[in-house]
Each structure stands twice: as structure tokens, then as C-alpha cells.
Amino acid sequence: MSNEVAVFDAKYPENWVVMQNKITQAFREMSIDEKRIIILASPLVRLSKATEQTPIEVTASQFADLSEIDTHSAYKQLKAASKKLMKRTFVYEDKDGDDTEVQWVIRSKYANGYVSMYFTDEVIHLLKVFDSLNPYTKYLKEDILSLRLTYSIDLYHLAKKYQGMGGFTMSLDDYRKELGTPKSYTRINNLKDNAVDAPIKEINENTDINLSYENIKRGRQVVGFKFTVKNKPKPKQVLDSKRDSYTADMFTIDGLNDKQLGRIVRNPAFMAEYNHLVTPTSSAGQSQQGWDFEMVKRLKEDASQFGKRPIRDYLDY
Structure with a gap:
């Protein structure tokens, strides 16, 4: 190098x-x-x-x-x-x-x-x-x-690496080596409990993907894992009987917390569509933090000025 x-x-x-x-x-x-x-x-x-x-x-x-x-x-x-x-x-x-x-x-x-x-x-x-x-x-x-467990970050990175292929397969030895697990994880129960099942549960609860696996066996012995990676389905939007009321709700920030608003204003589509609202010399045009602070503030003050698409659409990227 x-x-x-x-x-x-x-x-x-x-x-x-x-x-x-x-x-x-x-x-x-x-x-x-x-x-x-x-x-x-x-x-x-x-x-x-x-x-x-x-x-x-x-x-x-x-x-x-x-x-x-x-x-x-x-x-x-x-x-x-x-x-x-x-x-x-x-x-x-x-x-x-x-x-x-x-x-x-x-x-x-x-x-x-x-x-x-x-x-x-x-x-x-x-x-x-x-x-x-x-x-x-x-x-x-x-x-x-959002991941807290020791091996969740490593497994999430692996899953994202192979997401386009729908999943990946690894022998037990390669999996232990990839995650750098301790010698005690040569026991399959220890490995599964701490470096497979618990991280998968956390990944599925907190990230943008669903991860599952099945054992690969030689006879009765487990010799590897086959992981399946899927995008999380987007929540279905249930239309209200009053279409106009539903549409209006989609252009408000009612029910959205600060973390969700931050995610919205950092969406590349949002940034591209509303970049014209700030001048290069303003704090919003100087740094990501400045942009986040200014745009979240504007959303809270008057979300109606951001009408190019439903506000919640920016959460789905």
C-alpha cells in the first residue's frame, strides 16, 4: 500500500x-x-x-x-x-x-x-x-x-456487504475468524447464543434489514451457516376515508420525534430539493450540523413550506 x-x-x-x-x-x-x-x-x-x-x-x-x-x-x-x-x-x-x-x-x-x-x-x-x-x-x-452488542456491528457489515446477493454462506471456522470470537466459542451453543442469535435479534429490531439463518450440516454435525438478508418492508400506508385529511397529514410533522426529523433533513433527496432555501453564508450552508439545526427548526415552525413530497417519504431511504 x-x-x-x-x-x-x-x-x-x-x-x-x-x-x-x-x-x-x-x-x-x-x-x-x-x-x-x-x-x-x-x-x-x-x-x-x-x-x-x-x-x-x-x-x-x-x-x-x-x-x-x-x-x-x-x-x-x-x-x-x-x-x-x-x-x-x-x-x-x-x-x-x-x-x-x-x-x-x-x-x-x-x-x-x-x-x-x-x-x-x-x-x-x-x-x-x-x-x-x-x-x-x-x-x-x-x-x-443503534447496535449495542459486541458482534452486531460485524454481522451487520457482513449482511450489508452481501445484501445485493440475498445472503451469504460461511463455515463455522470462517465465521469465527471473521468476527474474531474467543476460544470458548468453539462450542456451537456459545457461538450461536452470543455471536449469531443475539446479534440477529438486535439487527432485525433496529436496522433497515431482516436477517435470518439456517444450519449447514454434514450428517448431524453443524459445519456452517447460511444467512439470508432481506430489505425491511416499508410500512403500508392505510388511507383514511377522507383522502384530503390523509394527504394533509402527510405534509405535517405531527407524531415525529427529533431523531426522525434529523433523519428527514439529512436525506439526500431532502437536501437536494430544499438546498435553495439557504444561502452559502448561512450556518445551514456551512456544515452538516448547521444544516440539521436550521432545517429541523424550520420544519417545527412551518412544515407547509416543505411540500414537494410527503414529509414521511424522506424516512424511507
């Missing part, structure tokens, strides 16, 4: 996580908080001209909001996880076919309310170069950060 980082691809907005598929192998044995840091850092690296000299800042408030914990706890967890990342390494095969070991983070700074990290060029490459030679997987940040 060259030290020169290729030109970044900024076509995916900030609310998307995009990573090379190789990164899941580097995730092995990481704590869930370490994985969350990489997930939060992903769009920050992708949408910038980051190098090894560029600080990537993850704030406690971001970590708290997306992980649904209080800010004080978030900073403690964020700092502890970043310290672990300083000691983490992973191995890749270079252009000569030789194994090369590299650190995730070469320097960290702990300030009031945020952690600033400097990633190695190899990590930056994994987070911003996506092409036929570097296959990748993408998903919404809020979906993956």
Missing part, C-alpha cells in the same frame, strides 16, 4: 458510513466503543483531504447522541476507547505480497469534550478510497450506531 492516499470520493453525504470491506478484518477483537469511533470518523475522513497530519475530532456529544448515552459517560468511554486504539495494529499484504503491520492511530489528544486522533495513511486509505480494486460497503450511520 502506497503512502500516497488516492483522491477521496465525496459523493456520499455525512450521514453515510462507507468503508472498504477489508476494514472488518481489521476490526477483529475491537471493543464496540472502538468500532464506534471508527464509524464516526469514517465520514470525517472521507469528506476531507485528511493525511497523517490531519486531526480527526470525535466529540463526546456526537458519541453520546448516536450511542444514546449521557455526555459525561460518553467522554469517558470515548477517551478509554481511543487509548486502546493507540495500541491496536492490523496486518495487510503490500504490493510485494509481504505482510505489513501498521497502527490504527499514531497520535491522540484528549481535550475538553472531544478526542482528536491522527490516523495512519493506511487507515485513511481504507476510509476514503472506493473502486473496483477496493470494494466497499455503505450504510446509514444511525442504523449501525
